[in-house]
Amino acid sequence: MKLQLALDRLSKDKCIEIVNETKGSVDIIEIGTGVIKEYGMDIVRDMRKLYPEKTILADMKTCDAGKHEAKQAFEAGTDIMTVMAFSSGLTIKDTLEVARQYGKRIMIDLLEVDSRDKIKELHDLDVDMVSLHVGKDKQQEGGFSTDLFSLVKGYDFEVSVAGGVNLETLPGIVREQPDIVIVGSAITKADNPKDVAGKMKEIMAG
Numbered sequence: 001m002k003l004q005l006a007l008d009r010l011s012k013d014k015c016i017e018i019v020n021e022t023k024g025s026v027d028i029i030e031i032g033t034g035v036i037k038e039y040g041m042d043i044v045r046d047m048r049k050l051y052p053e054k055t056i057l058a059d060m061k062t063c064d065a066g067k068h069e070a071k072q073a074f075e076a077g078t079d080i081m082t083v084m085a086f087s088s089g090l091t092i093k094d095t096l097e098v099a100r101q102y103g104k105r106i107m108i109d110l111l112e113v114d115s116r117d118k119i120k121e122l123h124d125l126d127v128d129m130v131s132l133h134v135g136k137d138k139q140q141e142g143g144f145s146t147d148l149f150s151l152v153k154g155y156d157f158e159v160s161v162a163g164g165v166n167l168e169t170l171p172g173i174v175r176e177q178p179d180i181v182i183v184g185s186a187i188t189k190a191d192n193p194k195d196v197a198g199k200m201k202e203i204m205a206g
Helices: 010-021 033-039 042-050 067-076 089-102 114-124 145-151 168-174 193-205
Strands: 002-007 028-031 055-062 078-082 105-109 130-131 158-162 180-183
Touching: 002 078, 002 158, 002 193, 010 042, 010 193, 028 042, 033 042, 033 055, 042 055, 042 067, 055 067, 067 078, 067 089, 078 089, 089 105, 114 180, 130 145, 168 180, 168 193, 180 193
Parallel strands: 002 028, 002 180, 028 055, 055 078, 078 105, 105 130, 130 158, 158 180
Antiparallel strands: none
């Protein structure tokens, strides 16, 4: 089980500072959508140079122009980029094809998806990596619920979970055995990010 650090709503310097503090526990560095909108592909290139040993995910949230955005992300040094599940099947197929050409991966973001029919569509498109995701605004009604796992039961996806995950909710999530746990503000806003990331990694290791 991997720990993915989501860097969002932060300055470039703060992103680097937090990664430096937590890199011993973090497996995947996620450059959040807001950070990409602020700094563009430059911050992806910078992270690639600073942390060549880490997997880097660009949270592009692509929903159109799939080929172009996938090439942008992968040429900047991204290992994984996100594509929204509501995108056209053609967009998803295009990004998957570009990912194959670059030897990289696509994570499909299931934000607001509640239909097993949509999950079957994604499976039929040869998607192999999905994110069960409770959005930032929706978290006002509550964080990640393990009920979401029922959406992908029976499918052989690599599954990540995101949305208000913290030290209190993590043990219940770990029991569902996701492949990746995505944590943002519980680490980035902590008084001691290194300590929180380390504790989370311990819980995930059992």
